Amino acid sequence: MFRTDINYRKQRLIKLLYAIEKNQNEIAKALNNDFKKTEFEAFLTETFIVISELKLTIKNMKKWAKPNMVLPSILNFPSLDYIYKEPYGKVLIISPWNYPFQLAVSPAIAAIAAGNSVTIKPSELTPNTSKLIAKIFSEVFEKEHVEVIQGGIEVSQELLSRRWEYIFFTGSVNVGKIVAKAAAENLTPVTLELGGKNPCIIDKKVDLDVAARRIAWGKFVNAGQTCIAPDFLLVEKSVKEELTKKLIHEIETSYGTNQQNSNDYPRIITKKNWERLLGFTKNQKIIYGGKHNENDLFLSPTLIDEPSLESPVMQEEIFGPILPILTFENKNQINKIIERYEKPLALYVFSNNKKFSEDLIKNLSFGGGCVNDTLVHFANNRLPFGGVGHSGIGAYHGKLSFNIFSHQKAIVKKPTWLDIKLRYAPYKNKINALKKIAKWL
Numbered sequence: 001m002f003r004t005d006i007n008y009r010k011q012r013l014i015k016l017l018y019a020i021e022k023n024q025n026e027i028a029k030a031l032n033n034d035f036k037k038t039e040f041e042a043f044l045t046e047t048f049i050v051i052s053e054l055k056l057t058i059k060n061m062k063k064w065a066k067p068n069m070v071l072p073s074i075l076n077f078p079s080l081d082y083i084y085k086e087p088y089g090k091v092l093i094i095s096p097w098n099y100p101f102q103l104a105v106s107p108a109i110a111a112i113a114a115g116n117s118v119t120i121k122p123s124e125l126t127p128n129t130s131k132l133i134a135k136i137f138s139e140v141f142e143k144e145h146v147e148v149i150q151g152g153i154e155v156s157q158e159l160l161s162r163r164w165e166y167i168f169f170t171g172s173v174n175v176g177k178i179v180a181k182a183a184a185e186n187l188t189p190v191t192l193e194l195g196g197k198n199p200c201i202i203d204k205k206v207d208l209d210v211a212a213r214r215i216a217w218g219k220f221v222n223a224g225q226t227c228i229a230p231d232f233l234l235v236e237k238s239v240k241e242e243l244t245k246k247l248i249h250e251i252e253t254s255y256g257t258n259q260q261n262s263n264d265y266p267r268i269i270t271k272k273n274w275e276r277l278l279g280f281t282k283n284q285k286i287i288y289g290g291k292h293n294e295n296d297l298f299l300s301p302t303l304i305d306e307p308s309l310e311s312p313v314m315q316e317e318i319f320g321p322i323l324p325i326l327t328f329e330n331k332n333q334i335n336k337i338i339e340r341y342e343k344p345l346a347l348y349v350f351s352n353n354k355k356f357s358e359d360l361i362k363n364l365s366f367g368g369g370c371v372n373d374t375l376v377h378f379a380n381n382r383l384p385f386g387g388v389g390h391s392g393i394g395a396y397h398g399k400l401s402f403n404i405f406s407h408q409k410a411i412v413k414k415p416t417w418l419d420i421k422l423r424y425a426p427y428k429n430k431i432n433a434l435k436k437i438a439k440w441l
Helices: 006-022 024-035 039-065 102-113 127-140 153-160 173-185 208-224 237-255 271-281 331-338 354-363 399-404 431-440
Strands: 068-070 080-087 090-094 117-121 146-148 166-170 190-193 199-202 232-236 286-288 302-305 322-328 346-350 368-371 406-413
Touching: 006 024, 006 039, 006 102, 006 127, 024 039, 024 127, 039 102, 039 208, 039 399, 090 102, 090 153, 102 117, 102 127, 102 166, 102 399, 117 153, 127 146, 153 173, 166 173, 173 190, 199 208, 199 331, 208 237, 208 322, 208 346, 232 237, 232 331, 237 286, 237 302, 237 322, 271 302, 271 322, 322 331, 331 354, 346 354, 354 368, 399 406
Parallel strands: 090 117, 090 166, 117 146, 166 190, 199 232, 199 346, 232 322, 302 322, 346 368
Antiparallel strands: 068 080, 080 406, 286 302
């Protein structure tokens, strides 16, 4: 019934909206218990986005589901041509730990709206949030319609061994390759939302106060555990020292001089990740931060000066509160550094020189990004969000989310009152007429 009755789907999503609004405090508590995410960040980066996506989908899903009429081909004259939206069927959504509520629920909303049955596998690294997601969905949906399955790697492996009609995965590049390989066994289509080393390029022709504030926010929100966070800075050499001072000022304005005591600064998700991040700081010139506490899984906002491109911190996505600062003197140096890496999920440019920013946007390949800001392109549900190459396959948000969970079925409707004989054999003496038609196309 949920696949064919759009009114049923809409009513279930309305009920989900009420359930999430009612449980906002519980969601914030779960996120805080998992890794000390603050109530403000929990609302801004998790529940607010989900609620907005739900309201948009509920309002527009009937319109999105309608067949779209498209201009017919002259070769099919007379005809009416349509694109029908058909649910894929059984959909698997595997979500990550860094935004565990939003990145589990948002794609599920679209999959449900499009008429699919959905299995959600939330992260085992955020058990409180995953448990709450399971509770909310069990109260709103029948198990046959939407099911939340909790567990670790072995559960993910078992789920990937099954046959699905669509798989939506958010996480690391390495795990994304495993998901893609499993999907390929059954020719299952996938959306992969991955990551990469996202550059942030700062030109000397920019308001450095605003740039520092927006970079510090984009990098250290969620303690840097954001797939679209700036991974490293490329700063024009003449303004590096000034920008660095302003970054330190913005960090301390936001989180104080002892960030471990800040109520607004989250923790690293696991000891394993904490140790990995701490390893990035070894043998580096730390110009700010570097403070850490294993018992609290705390790592302070850390700025690293001119690390070698061969060092571990410049070899893989950081995914934490460490920000390497590199310099450039010309665009060739920018390109040389960025082209060392796979195509990133995001790129940021800070400049008041339109030609400078436009050249970078047009000549570098990346998922999406901003000029004179960070992260905020994610907030517009009219913009596609997704990677390219190693940073992902496919894009979603808003109407695009509905479309990726819908097979686009092409239908041509022809009447019988006119049947032009040109296409039928025998073809003798018909080629010239066909060539004349081809000139009109």
